Amino acid sequence: MAFELQPIMISGKEVLPLIEGGKGVAVSTGESSGAWAAAGGVGTFSAVNADSVDENGQIIRTVYHGKSRIQRFDELVNQAIAGGITQARIAHEVSGGEGRLHMNVLWEMGGAERVLEGVMKGAKGMIHGITCGAGMPFRLATLAAKHQVHYYPIISSARAFRALWLRSYRKLPDLLGGVVYEDPWLAGGHNGLSNSESPDKPEDPYPRVVALRKTMNEFGLQNTPIVMAGGVWFLREWANWLNNPEVGPVTFQYGTRPLLTQESPISDAWKQRLLKLREGDIKLNRFSPTGFYSSAVYNSFLHELYERSDREVAFVDHPAGDHVAEFTFGVRHKQVYLTQHDLKLVQGYIEDGFTKALPTPDSTLIFVSPDKAREIRQDQLECMGCLSQCKFSNWAANEQGTTGHKADPRSFCIQKTLQEIAHGANPDEQLMFAGHAAYRFAEDPFYANGFIPTVKQLVERISTGD
Numbered sequence: 001m002a003f004e005l006q007p008i009m010i011s012g013k014e015v016l017p018l019i020e021g022g023k024g025v026a027v028s029t030g031e032s033s034g035a036w037a038a039a040g041g042v043g044t045f046s047a048v049n050a051d052s053v054d055e056n057g058q059i060i061r062t063v064y065h066g067k068s069r070i071q072r073f074d075e076l077v078n079q080a081i082a083g084g085i086t087q088a089r090i091a092h093e094v095s096g097g098e099g100r101l102h103m104n105v106l107w108e109m110g111g112a113e114r115v116l117e118g119v120m121k122g123a124k125g126m127i128h129g130i131t132c133g134a135g136m137p138f139r140l141a142t143l144a145a146k147h148q149v150h151y152y153p154i155i156s157s158a159r160a161f162r163a164l165w166l167r168s169y170r171k172l173p174d175l176l177g178g179v180v181y182e183d184p185w186l187a188g189g190h191n192g193l194s195n196s197e198s199p200d201k202p203e204d205p206y207p208r209v210v211a212l213r214k215t216m217n218e219f220g221l222q223n224t225p226i227v228m229a230g231g232v233w234f235l236r237e238w239a240n241w242l243n244n245p246e247v248g249p250v251t252f253q254y255g256t257r258p259l260l261t262q263e264s265p266i267s268d269a270w271k272q273r274l275l276k277l278r279e280g281d282i283k284l285n286r287f288s289p290t291g292f293y294s295s296a297v298y299n300s301f302l303h304e305l306y307e308r309s310d311r312e313v314a315f316v317d318h319p320a321g322d323h324v325a326e327f328t329f330g331v332r333h334k335q336v337y338l339t340q341h342d343l344k345l346v347q348g349y350i351e352d353g354f355t356k357a358l359p360t361p362d363s364t365l366i367f368v369s370p371d372k373a374r375e376i377r378q379d380q381l382e383c384m385g386c387l388s389q390c391k392f393s394n395w396a397a398n399e400q401g402t403t404g405h406k407a408d409p410r411s412f413c414i415q416k417t418l419q420e421i422a423h424g425a426n427p428d429e430q431l432m433f434a435g436h437a438a439y440r441f442a443e444d445p446f447y448a449n450g451f452i453p454t455v456k457q458l459v460e461r462i463s464t465g466d
Contacts, residue, residue: 021255022104024048025418034094035455050083073385077111081118088123107135150177156192187230188435229253236465329357
């Protein structure tokens with residue numbers, strides 16, 4: 001029996017149940033999302049620090065002139081609005097009125113509501129839906145209703161959706177276009193693992209989605225689609241989800257696969273790396289300054305972060321218990337106390353060239369090279385507030401401009417590395433987000449001999465079930 005994909009109603013129009021997942025910081029562009037919509041699906045461009053272009057179509061790289069973090073934050077928000085409008089217009093033009101166009105925003109990004117408002121005003125009529133995750137976007141429904149577009153919260157459990165519905169969404173149910181279930185063990189980028197869930201113990205998505213559907217049905221949302229995001233490759237492997245009363249109306253989101261298309265803006269080096277991934281190359285890691293786990297390719301960038309945390313020892317300010325070994329660090333020669341065992345480890349780190357001790361918010365020290373210490377410090381000083389609150393720089397979008405905690409040198413500037421990889425830097429030396437099925441590029445005969453399809457060819461291929 002041939003695989004047959006039926007259209008579904010999304011954001012007011014019948015489309016293929018295929019959604020391009022939004023990938024932030026200049027990766028999900030108008031060219032890619034517009035082409036996905038033109039192919040009959042739902043294209044999603046990212047309004048997370050999107051690129052603007054000049055009159056020749058050349059990317060205008062973000063440059064910050066403000067001397068204070070607050071000034072740079074305002075520049076960031078204004079440039080994000082301009083970039084989002086630019087990408088919406090490109091997507092609208094490329095789509096030719098076909099499919100649907102959504103905008104993706106991270107709720108925990110700096111100035112999220114200002115960016116949403118600004119882009120929706122500047123691109124009125126070009127955007128049909130807003131997808132939003134990375135946090136609990138309680139005010140998403142109100143913002144969407146203000147501009148009369150559909151909204152799509154991204155959640156990782158039925159419990160999270162229940163909280164959103166009872167607190168906010170029940171007041172504006174008609175514009176709830178769908179609920180995106182982003183699997184915390186399979187999806188790329190940031191993942192919504194709860195404190196009770198282990199990154200090392202993945203759960204089958206089917207019972208979690210069935211639980212979500214039961215919760216939605218309690219609230220009269222039997223006809224509202226669930227968007228399955230994470231781990232989807234061949235649709236024939238998900239055939240039992242289609243026309244399944246336990247799942248209900250369902251559509252599938254692809255985040256990683258659209259990276260490897262002709263319309264994708266990522267570098268050739270990045271695309272070639274995707275073609276060579278093997279199972280196990282993608283790792284859930286804990287280093288993100290957002291506080292979320294994130295899924296990325298294990299490369300030299302992640303390797304350095306793991307090694308950085310391997311060189312970590314606990315200290316106390318006064319002798320206590322077995323913490324009696326004196327150690328001094330920093331320009332002010334701060335004296336702390338380590339265990340004798342840890343002091344021997346520290347002496348080894350220093351002999352290996354990791355001579356700079358950096359304190360963390362958890363009363364520990366990590367040891368890095370002088371060059372890495374300078375890089376960390378400079379990145380912290382140049383913070384522009386890209387997150388609502390940041391562990392790495394201790395920025396927070398509040399009156400104080402700080403979380404009140406020490407900056408954490410075990411993390412990194414996420415804006416810097418994502419901007420770098422999006423604009424051509426060596427993908428081995430930057431954070432390279434990917435879903436956990438990305439290794440299948442190398443196994444899928446569709447990509448034999450390094451074939452890179454157009455978006456249209458990719459959508460057509462996915463629609464066959466292969």
